[in-house]
Amino acid sequence: MEFTENLSExxxxxxxxxxxxxxxxxxxxxTDHTAVIDWTADAQGHNGQWHDARIEPYGPISMDxxxxxxxxxxxxxxxxxxxxxxxxxxxxxxPHANAxxxxxxxxxxxxxxxxxxxxxxxxxxxxxxxxxxVPTGDGEALYLRPFMIATEAFLGVRAAREVSYRxxxxxxxxxxxGELKPVAIWVSQQxxxxxxxxxxxxxxxxxxxxxxVAQLEAEEHGCKQVLFLDPxxxxxxxxxxxxxxxxxxxxxxLVTPALTGTILEGVTxxxxxxxxxxxxxxxxxxxxxxxxxxxxxxSGDIAEVxxxxxxxxxxxxxxxxNGEELIGDENAKAGxxxxxxxxxxxxxxxxxxxxxxxxxxxxx
Ligand SMILES: *Cc1c(COP(=O)(O)O)cnc(C)c1O
Numbered sequence: 001m002e003f004t005e006n007l008s009e010x011x012x013x014x015x016x017x018x019x020x021x022x023x024x025x026x027x028x029x030x031t032d033h034t035a036v037i038d039w040t041a042d043a044q045g046h047n048g049q050w051h052d053a054r055i056e057p058y059g060p061i062s063m064d065x066x067x068x069x070x071x072x073x074x075x076x077x078x079x080x081x082x083x084x085x086x087x088x089x090x091x092x093x094x095p096h097a098n099a100x101x102x103x104x105x106x107x108x109x110x111x112x113x114x115x116x117x118x119x120x121x122x123x124x125x126x127x128x129x130x131x132x133x134v135p136t137g138d139g140e141a142l143y144l145r146p147f148m149i150a151t152e153a154f155l156g157v158r159a160a161r162e163v164s165y166r167x168x169x170x171x172x173x174x175x176x177x178g179e180l181k182p183v184a185i186w187v188s189q190q191x192x193x194x195x196x197x198x199x200x201x202x203x204x205x206x207x208x209x210x211x212x213v214a215q216l217e218a219e220e221h222g223c224k225q226v227l228f229l230d231p232x233x234x235x236x237x238x239x240x241x242x243x244x245x246x247x248x249x250x251x252x253x254l255v256t257p258a259l260t261g262t263i264l265e266g267v268t269x270x271x272x273x274x275x276x277x278x279x280x281x282x283x284x285x286x287x288x289x290x291x292x293x294x295x296x297x298x299s300g301d302i303a304e305v306x307x308x309x310x311x312x313x314x315x316x317x318x319x320x321x322n323g324e325e326l327i328g329d330e331n332a333k334a335g336x337x338x339x340x341x342x343x344x345x346x347x348x349x350x351x352x353x354x355x356x357x358x359x360x361x362x363x364x
Contacts, residue, residue, distance in 0.1 A: 001037070001050070001053045001115065001117070001118040001121055002053060003035070003053045003054055003055055003121065003122070003125045004052075004053070004054045004055070005054070005055045005125070005129070006054065006055065006056045006057065007033070007055070007057070007129060008032045008033060008057035008058070009057075010032075010057060011032040012032060014132075017132060017133065020171060021133070021135050021137075021171055023173070024135060024140060024170075024171035024172055024173040025172075025173055026143070026170075026172050026173065026311065027143070027170050027172070028170070029170060029171060030058055030168055030169065030170050031058060031126075031129075031130035031133040031142070031168075031169045031170070031171075032057065032058055032129070032130055032133075033055050033056065033057060033058055033126055033129040033130050033169075034055070034056060034057075034058045034059075034126070034166055034167060034168050035053075035054070035055055035122040035123075035125055035126040035166065035167040036052070036053070036054050036055075036056060036164060036165070036166050037050050037051070037052065037053040037054075037114070037118065037122065037164075037165045037166075038050070038051055038052045038151075038162070038163070038164050038165075039051070039112050039162070039163040039164070039165065040161065040162055040163075041112075041161035041162070045158075045159070045161045048112055048161070048163075050112070050114065050115075050118065050165075053118065053121075053122070055125050055126060055129050058168065061164075061166075063151055064151075064153035065153075066153035066154060066155055067149075067150065067151050067152065067153055068150040068151075068152055068153075068154055068155075068160045069149040069150045069151065069160075071155065072150070072157060073204070073205060073206045073209070074109055074110065074111065074149070074150035074159070074160055075109070075147065075148065075149050075150070075204060075205040075206070076102065076105040076106055076109050076111060076147065076148050076202060076203055076204045076205075077145060077146065077147035077148070077203055077204070077205065078098045078099075078101065078102050078144075078145070078146040078147070078203060079098075079143065079144070079145055079203075079310050079311060080092055080093060080094075080095060080098045080123075080143075080144050080267070080310055081093065081141035081142065081143055081144065081172065081310060081349070082123070082127050082134055082141060082142040082144060082169075082363055083134075083141050083349050083350055083351070084134045084135065084136050084141075085350065085351035086351065086352075089362060089364065090127055090131065090134050090142075090362070090363045090364040091349075091351065091360045091361060091362050091363060092123060092127075092144070092360070092361050092363050093267070093271075093348075093349050093359055093360060093361075094267050094271070094359045094361075095119065095120045095123060095361050096116055096120065096361075097267045097270070098119070098146070098267060099114070099116035099119035099120060100116065101203060101265065101267070102114060102119060102146065102148070102203075103116075104201070104202065105202040105203045105204060106148060108199055108201075108202040108204070109199070109202060109204055110159035111148050111150070111159070111160075111163055112163055114148070114165055119146065120361065122146065122165070122167050123144055123146070123167060123363060124363045124364070126144070126167050126169055127142065127144075127169070127363045127364050128363070128364050130142070130169055131364055133169065133171055134171075135171050135172075135173075137173070138350075139173070139174055139346065140171070140172060140173050140174075141171075141172050141349075142169050142170070142171055142172065143169065143170045143171070143172040143310075143311065144167060144168075144169050145167065145168050145169070145170065146165065146166070146167045147165070147166055147167075147168075148163060148164070148165045148166075149163065149164055149166075150162070150163055151163060151164045172311070180315070180316070180334060180339075181316075181318070181334075182315075182316040182317060182318030182319075182332045182333070182334055183223070183224040183225065183307075183315055183316070183317060183318060184222060184223045184224065184317075184318060184319045184320075184321060184330060185218070185223055185224070185225050185226065185227050185240065185307075185317050185319070185320050185321065186214075186217060186218030186221050186223035186225070186226045186227065186321050187226075187227050187229065187290070187320060187321065187322040187323070188214040188217065188218075188226050188227065188228055188229070189322070189323065190214070190217075191210075191211075191213060191214040191228070192228060192229075192230070192231060193207060193210065193211050193214075193228035193238060193239070193241070193262075194207065194228075194238070194262040194263070195232075195262065196261065196262065197261075198262065200238075200261065200262035200263055200264065201259070201261050201262065201263065201264060201265060202264075203264060207264075208241070208242070211226065211228070211241040211242075214226045214228070214241070215241055221321055222321075223321055225240045225241055225242075225243065225307070226240060226241050227239075227240055227245070227320065228240070228241070229290055230262065233287070234287075234289045234291070235289050235290040235291070236257065236287045236288065236289050236290075237257050237288050237289065237290060237293065238257060238262060238263050239257065239263045239264065240307050240309075242309055242311070243266070243307040243308055243309035243312065243315070244256065244257075244263065244264070244266040244268070244269040244307065244308055244309065245257065245305070245306075245307055245308075245317075246269075246272060246305070246306050246307075246308065247288065247293070247296070247302050247304070247305050248302070248303050248304035248305070248306075248335060248337045248338065249296070249301055249302060249303060250300055250301055250302070250303045252281055252282075252337065253281065253282045253283070253284060254272070254273070254276045254281055254282070254283045254284070254337075255283075255284045255286065255288055256269065256272075256273070256283070256284075256285055256288075257285070257286075257287065257288060258285040258286050258287060259285070266308060266309055266310075267310065268308040268309050268310055268313065268314070268345070269308060271345060271359065272308055272314070272341055272345070273285075274357060275341055275344055275345060276341065278356070281337075290322070293305075293320065293327060294322075294325075294327050297327050297328050303335060303337075304316065304335025304336075304337055304338045305317040305320075305328065305335075306335070306338040306342075313342060313345065313346060314338060314341060314342035314345065316332070316334040316335060316338050316339075318330055318331070318332040319332070348360070
């Protein structure tokens with residue numbers, strides 16, 4: 001796909017950029033450009049075409065107040081990072097996996113399929129325009145946020161016939177800030193994130209909207225994140241609001257909830273599984289209940305617990321708060337297997353560990 005370029009005449013100054021890059025945080029600052037591709041359906045609304053691929057200055061989106069995304073939430077998104085290597089080149093990690101997942105989400109939300117090459121090209125063009133925004137600090141990256149929204153002005157309930165795909169970018173530091181300490185997680189007893197046949201395995205904004213009340217509850221109880229269970233399936237562990245969960249047993253086996261359709265298939269999750277298998281560790285994707293977590297921690301069978309996702313990479317979980325009950329140790333140290341897999345994954349991404357699986361793709 002050919003992108004036209006309308007580069008910004010209003011870029012942030014070098015000083016402003018330097019001050020953002022000195023302390024990027026997560027998701028608070030945005031680069032100077034955005035990538036856009038529009039889609040319009042045919043007269044029957046069944047097929048359609050992507051058109052007007054372009055790079056344009058970052059800024060507000062002008063949209064009709066009746067645009068269906070604003071009413072019915074027909075929206076999906078992705079998240080991946082661009083990493084600067086020692087020689088100045090910029091790479092991303094498994095972008096075709098994100099492109100494929102975007103299309104899976106699109107199918108579930110009745111949004112159009114986007115060619116995987118167009119997806120990767122949109123990242124390449126945006127990062128090329130905003131190359132000065134890719135941080136150079138250790139553990140830092142440029143977070144890329146592709147998303148797709150229904151822009152048609154129409155209040156009837158049906159799949160929109162006008163859609164826009166966009167990518168924005170935001171320099172990112174360490175997601176949870178500061179040193180890597182195990183986090184406390186809150187168990188949501190009242191709210192589920194997803195149900196059978198629902199949208200749990202699609203990366204859509206609606207899932208996050210539904211998780212926020214539980215996230216607030218978590219924060220009120222001093223926790224960084226919330227764990228969702230499946231209350232109709234023996235309180236099987238599902239995932240956090242935006243991260244998958246892994247357990248390391250005392251005999252060095254990795255256990256993670258199986259993909260049942262209600263959890264999101266993380267690219268980090270699948271990479272961790274591969275790296276563990278490469279080390280000869282056994283990996284089980286299966287049902288694991290809250291009871292098994294509690295008993296495993298008590299007996300010592302579960303030695304480490306961690307969460308993983310693109311934004312925070314791999315984050316050790318110290319304690320699980322289930323109402324008044326504490327499972328685990330608030331002052332636990334990060335586990336050895338957790339940290340070793342984390343280092344390997346970060347090393348591959350920053351180009352200091354051999355990329356055996358060809359996961360990196362050069363952007364610029
Ligand atoms: C994006 C996301 C993840 C993590 O996926 P990665 O591809 O590893 O970043 C996990 N759970 C949910 C609900 C998500 O939206």
